[in-house]
Amino acid sequence: MSDCVLALEGIDKRFADVQALRRASLNVRRGTLHAVLGENGAGKTTLMRIAFGMVPADAGAVLLEGVPVTLTSGADAIRRGLGMVHQHFTLVPAMTAAENIALGGHGRLDMRAVAARVQELGERTGLRVDPSARIATLGVGAQQRVEILKALYSDARILILDEPTAVLTPPETEELFAWLRRFVAAGGTAVLVTHKLHEALSIADDVTVLRRGQCVLTAAATQLDVPALVSAVTGDDAGGPQTAPDRRTPQRGARVARLDAVSAQDARGVVRVREASLECFAGEIVGLAGVEGSGVHELLRVLAGRLVPSRGVATLPPLIGFVPEDRLRDAVIEEFTLTENLALRGAGARRGRMPWSAMAVQTAGLMQRHDVRAPSPVSRAGTLSGGNQQKFVVGRELDEHPALVVAENPVRGLDIRATAHVLHELAGSAAAGSAVVFYSADIDELLPLADRMLVVFAGHVREVAVERAAVANALVGAA
Amino acid sequence: MAGRTDARWVITAATVVVIILAVLGILMAGGYDTPRALAALWNGAFGSSYALFSATLVRATPLLFVGLAVGIAFRAGVLNIGAEGQLLAGAAAAVAVGLAMGGFPRVIALPLALGAGAMAGGAWAGIAGWLNLRFGVLEVISTLMLNFVAAYLVSWLVRGPLQEPTRVYPQTVELAPSVHLPTLIDGHRMHLGLVLAVVLAVGAWWFLTHTAAGFRVRAVGAGRDAARSAGGINLGRTTALVFLASGALAGLGGASEAMGVTFALYEGISPGYGYSAIAVALLARLHPLVIVLSALLFGALEAGAAAMQREANVPSVLASVVEALIVLGVLSFDHARARRRHA
Incomplete structure (x- = not known):
């Protein structure tokens, strides 16, 4: 050597x-x-x-x-x-x-x-x-x-x-x-x-x-x-799990969300989304692509009901599942237990006492259904691996069958197994009748799953064919 | 989870041990009669029924109020270091109302004077809260600055509108007995304020662990962005609530001190309880029930230090040195632990 x-x-x-x-x-x-x-x-x-x-x-x-x-x-x-x-x-x-x-x-x-x-x-x-x-x-x-x-x-x-x-x-x-x-x-x-x-x-x-x-x-x-x-x-001789779920037959149901000429600003007041209009229907997976700074993150937050548009009308369902990109910042609190992190959902509107024992039971059920590997519901979120944290977040956000699911880079940094798990969950959620908006920085993650593709460029939204070349061109503003 | 929680308390215990050793070192290095000083410290704090019921527990009462005030604020990530000012505002308001209510029966006068103290403390913290939420002024700075404003306001009050009629002493006249907090044991100074403070400590613990509003307070403190994004929690409203509640607790502490111990308002009514509160809360890891123990420890320390000065000539500022060491010790141990965890 x-x-x-x-x-x-x-x-x-x-x-x-x-x-x-x-x-x-x-x-x-x-x-x-x-x-x-x-x-x-x-x-x-x-x-x-x-x-x-x-x-x-x-x-x-x-x-x-x-x-x-x-x-x-x-x-x-x-x-x-x-x-x-x-x-x-x-x-x-x-x-x-x-x-x-x-x-x-x-x-x-x-x-x-x-x-x-x-x-x-x-x-x-x-x-x-x-x-x-x-x-x-x-x-x-x-x-x-x-x-x-x-x-x-x-x-x-x-x-x-x-x-x-x-x-x-x-x-x-x-x-x-x-x-x-x-x-x-x-x-x-x-x-x-x-x-x-x-x-x-x-x-x-x-x-x-x-x-x-x-x-x-x-x-x-x-x-x-x-x-x-x-x-x-x-380490799996059988060839390993499939990363992407099988393509579903898209079944478009009723309209669940609609943006009408919506503009939105980021935290510093810079306009990031410009007069974007789009609709989401029950049962479909809408792939969303956009480079950093294109306004795609702000658009996702408007859709998730986390950002109030500065202009235009956003018509959204009451229950929305949101899987944000930065899970340790926006989705879980590391020093809280899993039960407490589950309790976060809807905490803003809750009144009176916290039903802790019921929530512990609910957490245990969620861990089982979504394959969250942790010692118990009172384990602190920070002690879980990234993949298990993400499975927990996805489980929490999907468990109540929200009409709309917004997922922002949900498999970033996950290993093959956790990636497959999360993508299957998203596909399953659409099959069960939710409208799923799925954003990823990686086109190859989007294409196998998306029924439609929307690309955000410079704050504008455009629908393109579900093809690699079409998406790649639209990402950089090329025709 | 258990292991992690245990580690925190082991560190706390280790901090206390290190500080005791440091105090011994200071005593010996200063050439004091160490055994005599330690005996005085113990006797001054716990050595007699007078020491316990008229010194230690009397000192511990205001510390418990302000310790809870700081503890609940820190839990929400609100760095209120203005408990001193809020306590003074509460004491001033309670005395002002108490003087006016002298002729009323106790069942009316006591709650009104206490309520005035709580409201004034809440309002004083509310100024910092409003500045923070409206203009983004850091509460560390505004609450600290408002401490000085409150101190000078008290100076003005006891030389101006509230001064005793002979205009000789910078203080108010004594409160009528109907606005004195009753003592708990005849012949001892320990008063009803202690019971109120312990009830509030249990209430604060129950609020934080068992209510939705308390959960929001903890969530905002532990992860603002997740609280807002995943929980839909209104950060501004929760933060405002915490400023008001924290200030009200400190204000009640001032009212309790004025109505239970001093019976009048004067400039030196607080020997810095609002600052000691930070050490009280941090040593208890911001846990309301542990703050009861921590306030007791600091009350004993201050009572003992006074005795140590009388009997062994050791300056009682040693108590302040210990408080400062506790803050530094807890913070640096925590910092080291956080760094190890993220390495």
């Missing part, structure tokens, strides 16, 4: 009572793009944090260019030519791109020199960013370019990207992948952590699959196909 530029060998890591990694290994060849796959909790991120010196391993070795090293911190890793782009960006919103890139430097700060170098780096690599733009004003894709430039600015030769496409639109993803191919072609090395199988197959040279802290597969991407990866990721 003389061309092995980054190697992790026999890594063990234990957090309290969880064995996160068990003799995990990873060999990344120079000038290649190496995909690391696995379900949530498989240990992908932990392994990468060990490679980047952010957490120490309990046992095992990290080798750079074949030489064992002891990385003591991220700063140490950066000095040795590693760079990491985290899933959640580590940028200061109030500062400019150049200022963010200069963070972590030493000695005298010459902002003009930094800006000039960022400009030069951007032109050389094709990662175009205005060095003087404030981060808060940049889109998600541009913020990610700043993150990558930050790594390249400190001369990173090995780039680790943790779920980089989770927040990107399809065109942005394609742009990132094209750039990554150029980066490795020019002698760079990249490690791409992802849970999207087709992504790994289409772009990576090598693929490593982690399952429950162990490496279960390492092979060249050309020798693999989707079924092989599914069984490696889930």
